[in-house]
Amino acid sequence: xxxxxxxxxxxxxxxxxxxxxxxxxxxxxxxxxxxxxxxxxxxxxxxxxxxxxxxxxxxxxxxxxxxxxxxxxxxxxxxxxxxxxxxxxxxxxxxxxxxxxxxxxxxxxxxxxxxxxxxxxxxxxxxxxxxxxxxxxxxxxxxxxxxxxxxxxxxxxxxxxxxxxxxxxxxxxxxxxxxxxxxxxxxxxxxxxxxxxxxxxxxxxxxxxxxxxxxxxxxxxxxxxxxxxxxxxxxxxxxxxxxxxxxxxxxxxxxxxxxxxxxxxxxxxxxxxxxxxxxxxxxxxxxxxxxxxxxxxxxxxxxxxxxxxxxxxxxxxxxxxxxxxxxxxxxxxxxxxxxxxxxxxxxxxxxxxxxxxxxxxxxxxxxxxxxxxxxxxxxxxxxxxxxxxxxxxxxxxxxxxxxxxxxxxxxxxxxxxxxxx
Amino acid sequence: xxxxxxxxxxxxxxxxxxxxxxxxxxxxxxxxxxxxxxxxxxxxxxxxxxxxxxxxxxxxxxxxxxxxxxxxxxxxxxxxxxxxxxxxxxxxxxxxxxxxxxxxxxxxxxxxxxxxxxxxxxxxxxxxxxxxxxxxxxxxxxxxxxxxxxxxxxxxxxxxxxxxxxxxxxxxxxxxxxxxxxxxxxxxxx
Amino acid sequence: xxxxxxxxxxxxxxxxxxxxxxxxxxxxxxxxxxxxxxxxxxxxxxxxxxxxxxxxxxxxxxxxxxxxxxxxxxxxxxxxxxxxxxxxxxxxxxxxxxxxxxxxxxxxxxxxxxxxxxxxxxxxxxxxxxxxxxxxxxxxxxxxxxxxxxxxxxxxxxxxxxxxxxxxxxxxxxxxxxxxxxxxxxxxxxxxxxxxxxxxxxxxxxxxxxxxxxxxxxxxxxxxxxxxxxxxxxxxxxxxxxxxxxxxxxxxxxxxxxxxxxxxxxxxxxxxxxxxxxxxxxxxxxxxxxxxxxxxxxxxxxxxxxxxxxxxxxxxxxxxx
Numbered sequence: 001x002x003x004x005x006x007x008x009x010x011x012x013x014x015x016x017x018x019x020x021x022x023x024x025x026x027x028x029x030x031x032x033x034x035x036x037x038x039x040x041x042x043x044x045x046x047x048x049x050x051x052x053x054x055x056x057x058x059x060x061x062x063x064x065x066x067x068x069x070x071x072x073x074x075x076x077x078x079x080x081x082x083x084x085x086x087x088x089x090x091x092x093x094x095x096x097x098x099x100x101x102x103x104x105x106x107x108x109x110x111x112x113x114x115x116x117x118x119x120x121x122x123x124x125x126x127x128x129x130x131x132x133x134x135x136x137x138x139x140x141x142x143x144x145x146x147x148x149x150x151x152x153x154x155x156x157x158x159x160x161x162x163x164x165x166x167x168x169x170x171x172x173x174x175x176x177x178x179x180x181x182x183x184x185x186x187x188x189x190x191x192x193x194x195x196x197x198x199x200x201x202x203x204x205x206x207x208x209x210x211x212x213x214x215x216x217x218x219x220x221x222x223x224x225x226x227x228x229x230x231x232x233x234x235x236x237x238x239x240x241x242x243x244x245x246x247x248x249x250x251x252x253x254x255x256x257x258x259x260x261x262x263x264x265x266x267x268x269x270x271x272x273x274x275x276x277x278x279x280x281x282x283x284x285x286x287x288x289x290x291x292x293x294x295x296x297x298x299x300x301x302x303x304x305x306x307x308x309x310x311x312x313x314x315x316x317x318x319x320x321x322x323x324x325x326x327x328x329x330x331x332x333x334x335x336x337x338x339x340x341x342x343x344x345x346x347x348x349x350x351x352x353x354x355x356x357x358x359x360x361x362x363x364x365x366x367x368x369x370x371x372x373x374x375x376x377x378x379x380x381x382x383x384x385x386x387x388x389x390x391x392x393x394x395x396x397x398x399x400x401x402x403x404x405x406x407x408x409x410x411x412x413x414x415x416x417x418x419x420x421x
Numbered sequence: 422x423x424x425x426x427x428x429x430x431x432x433x434x435x436x437x438x439x440x441x442x443x444x445x446x447x448x449x450x451x452x453x454x455x456x457x458x459x460x461x462x463x464x465x466x467x468x469x470x471x472x473x474x475x476x477x478x479x480x481x482x483x484x485x486x487x488x489x490x491x492x493x494x495x496x497x498x499x500x501x502x503x504x505x506x507x508x509x510x511x512x513x514x515x516x517x518x519x520x521x522x523x524x525x526x527x528x529x530x531x532x533x534x535x536x537x538x539x540x541x542x543x544x545x546x547x548x549x550x551x552x553x554x555x556x557x558x559x560x561x562x563x564x565x566x567x568x569x570x571x572x573x574x575x576x577x578x579x580x581x582x583x584x585x586x587x588x589x590x591x592x593x594x595x596x597x598x599x600x601x602x603x604x605x606x607x608x609x610x611x
Numbered sequence: 612x613x614x615x616x617x618x619x620x621x622x623x624x625x626x627x628x629x630x631x632x633x634x635x636x637x638x639x640x641x642x643x644x645x646x647x648x649x650x651x652x653x654x655x656x657x658x659x660x661x662x663x664x665x666x667x668x669x670x671x672x673x674x675x676x677x678x679x680x681x682x683x684x685x686x687x688x689x690x691x692x693x694x695x696x697x698x699x700x701x702x703x704x705x706x707x708x709x710x711x712x713x714x715x716x717x718x719x720x721x722x723x724x725x726x727x728x729x730x731x732x733x734x735x736x737x738x739x740x741x742x743x744x745x746x747x748x749x750x751x752x753x754x755x756x757x758x759x760x761x762x763x764x765x766x767x768x769x770x771x772x773x774x775x776x777x778x779x780x781x782x783x784x785x786x787x788x789x790x791x792x793x794x795x796x797x798x799x800x801x802x803x804x805x806x807x808x809x810x811x812x813x814x815x816x817x818x819x820x821x822x823x824x825x826x827x828x829x830x831x832x833x834x835x836x837x838x839x840x841x842x843x844x845x846x847x848x849x850x851x852x853x854x855x856x857x858x859x860x861x862x863x864x865x866x867x868x869x870x871x872x873x874x875x876x877x878x879x880x881x882x883x884x885x886x887x888x889x890x891x892x893x894x895x896x897x898x899x900x901x902x903x904x905x906x907x908x909x910x911x912x913x914x915x916x917x918x919x920x921x922x923x924x925x926x927x928x929x930x931x932x
Contacts, residue, residue, distance in 0.1 A: 029497055030494060030495050030496070030497060030498075030499065031498070031535060031537055033533060033537065035533060035534040036536060037533045037537075037539075038535065039494040039495055040494055040539075040541065042491055042492065042493065042494065042602065042604065043544075044491070044568070044571075044599070044600045045570060045571055045572035046491065046571060046572075046599065047461070047463045047572075047574070047596050047599050048461075048571075048572035048576070048596075049577065050460070050461060050596065053461050075595070087491055096575045098575060098576060098577050098578050099576075099578050100578075103578040104578075106578070106579075107537075107578065108449065108453050111453050111456050111457075112449070112452055112453065115456060117456070118457065118458045119453055119456065119457050119458075119462075120457065120458055120460060120461045120462060121454075121457055121458075121459060122461060124450060124453050124454060124457055127450075127453075128446065128450050132446065135439055135442055135443060135446070190584065191578055191579035193585075194577065194578045194579045195579065195595075200482075201482075204482060204483070204575065206482075206483070206484055207482060242442075243442055243446075246435050246436075246438045246439040246442060247439070248439065250437075343472075343474045343476075343587050344587045346587075347472050347474065347587035347588050348587070350472070351588065392585070395431075404471050
């Protein structure tokens with residue numbers, strides 16, 4: 001009983017905080033009906049049950065665990081394939097692609113940059129699990145748990161060999177994309193990974209026309225160039241690549257000793273198989289190793305250069321933020337204020353926000369972008385530097401083995417190996 | 422002997438980097454856990470911010486949109502001359518199609534008693550265009566308003582409507598309280 | 612070799628398509644380039660008013676900077692304004708003569724011929740003397756009431772309760788003496804139908820009590836004891852009548868007994884004859900562009916109309932041309 005005054009106080013505080021207009025509108029009661037009419041209930045269906053979300057996490061973990069076992073122990077391409085089809089059906093077509101590990105990257109970023117933004121445990125699990133597994137067993141997530149990867153894997157018909165230099169240099173783009181995605185997510189501007197996700201429209205069996213074209217183009221390219229999105233775009237793949245490079249265990253082409261039969265040489269549609277180092281190169285490596293320190297010294301310069309280059313475009317990049325865009329629009333083209341068809345401008349003019357508030361907000365977002373672009377540029381510079389260095393620390397290789405960073409653990413190469421356990 | 426040494430040095434390096442990555446990953450996860458919630462988060466429209474721009478109908482990734490009009494009956498005036506049902510300047514107050522404001526005729530009008538009429542949304546027909554909500558807010562009590570229906574919404578990581586909403590009316594709410602129905606707190610407060 | 616080039620061309624074309632789509636997607640949703648509303652609620656044709664009907668011009672605007680405006684009344688050269696928690700008395704030279712903080716936010720004001728003032732604050736009433744001292748205050752009622760309009764008639768206070776859909780009658784000591792729901796016994800005229808929180812009453816120069824019946828777009832004349840005497844009823848989106856659920860929201864009288872009515876939805880203020888004909892328009896909808904609430908109205912000694920614009924937070928004075 002003692003609770004009632006407390007509740008009343010809470011209610012009073014609650015109602016006092018509401019604008020008067022709202023209150024007047026909200027408080028008004030329905031008519032008293034003489035015919036015994038009762039107000040119908042408003043049906044408000046619940047969202048997906050929390051238990052289902054946790055089931056998704058469990059399913060993802062099981063997929064990763066099962067794939068790891070298939071890749072490391074069972075060594076069965078067939079099983080991996082079937083598992084991946086199932087993942088495509090469930091995470092892709094049934095769950096409609098949200099939330100996925102790739103996109104969760106942005107939620108994580110925003111939750112770290114914006115203290116108000118909360119993530120659910122599900123999102124954290126979706127972000128962490130594939131990376132943890134990648135550190136342990138390589139990119140098993142790409143093999144058979146990522147619907148985006150699997151749909152591309154299934155359309156490979158005639159994979160062409162991409163020249164090594166093209167593959168290596170385009171392989172830098174995911175890091176640029178990663179930097180941009182983090183920049184945009186951290187500033188609360190946009191979730192670009194989700195927005196330009198080419199396959200989500202296919203999973204949902206419907207999207208705007210131009211986004212359908214995007215998906216179909218990627219799939220058509222994917223018929224000739226294996227997994228183009230994974231290799232040259234996917235920002236989460238960039239993280240997986242780095243973690244996988246240092247994985248505890250990894251898929252091996254041969255179950256025992258490699259006999260260098262070269263049967264597997266062309267089996268990888270992604271150009272991820274490293275050949276034994278030719279003798280000629282071995283002596284070359286020795287010559288080059290002296291330059292290693294020189295290139296290491298170049299990294300800070302590269303970081304500075306990229307940081308400078310990137311930050312010079314911070315205003316352009318910041319214009320993706322609606323506040324910044326609107327502020328620029330209103331300042332540079334004040335005549336849009338008369339345009340009654342422009343809903344965004346009219347809504348802003350009709351709102352409580354003043355022009356000063358908008359300009360302040362835009363200025364502070366631009367300032368964040370200036371810092372952010374410096375950091376993003378430096379990051380890209382670092383990656384570029386490390387990439388250059390990595391060209392000079394070629395390890396002497398005596399067997400055929402997968403490149404741990406680029407290998408998706410799809411298991412195709414294992415089928416080609418004639419060696420038995 | 423020489424080979425073995427390089428190899429073990431290499432392995433040591435790799436496992437230290439791996440250990441570092443585990444730590445970094447744990448750090449990121451731990452920081453995120455600080456602001457994490459048990460609840461999932463879903464999208465919802467704040468009906469008091471909504472400016473009835475019509476983009477809920479055109480910008481949802483689903484077609485028809487997951488945004489529907491809902492009716493907060495306890496706020497409705499049960500008017501005969503309903504600003505949300507009849508087109509402005511209608512010729513008479515009948516249910517004839519040419520008098521209806523709704524582009525898909527999703528509002529069903531039913532006589533209750535003199536002079537009250539009930540207006541009910543047929544969710545299957547509603548496209549979430551907010552035309553009725555605007556009319557109801559202008560002339561009536563604003564009992565017709567938009568909400569994201571969660572049995573339809575696929576809960577995109579970033580709501581495509583939220584991105585284009587001119588009044589920032591689409592916000593994230595906890596999955597345990599997924600609706601922002603007008604009049605809800607009146608019902609509780611009494 | 613030829614095949615190889617074919618392949619490269621195909622891949623390059625598709626890549627170009629990908630880039631093009633991304634550029635299109637990015638630029639098409641920038642705030643300046645989004646489409647207008649295909650489902651716009653169009654009441655433009657009713658917003659325009661025949662200029663010949665506008666026989667009033669706006670003479671002055673006075674901003675209110677002491678809190679959200681809530682109610683306005685005029686008596687004997689003074690403007691009584693409720694803003695925020697305050698009751699203010701403003702002189703003819705726009706100087707603030709008196710101000711008083713009320714126990715709750717005022718919702719409406721009426722001034723008696725003897726100079727005493729009635730202020731309603733949602734669910735309660737207060738009577739003040741001309742020095743703004745509170746003479747009487749009503750108890751908080753047990754049932755929920757929401758007084759949206761007060762008037763003084765034969766020394767009794769008539770309060771329109773929008774929640775209970777009835778008129779409460781109090782004596783000057785604020786003891787309730789009567790209440791009525793406007794039921795006339797005549798089948799075609801229903802009692803008060805108040806679909807929204809808008810319910811208004813006023814006394815005309817001939818000392819007749821008029822009350823709105825917004826659900827049927829009617830202005831009704833009642834005897835002091837609550838018997839319907841006569842009414843006018845005009846339903847129309849056009850200038851000749853009232854539209855929506857709650858109109859007219861506010862009304863008052865000119866010296867000659869004609870109505871000054873204020874509407875929401877299509878916000879407009881107009882003059883109506885006693886027989887319900889629209890005679891002229893004081894303020895067309897353009898004067899309130901972007902607004903959402905019907906202005907409260909009062910008439911001063913010179914016959915000018917004072918409109919309290921809640922959205923712009925100002926008093927706007929309209930003079931006959």
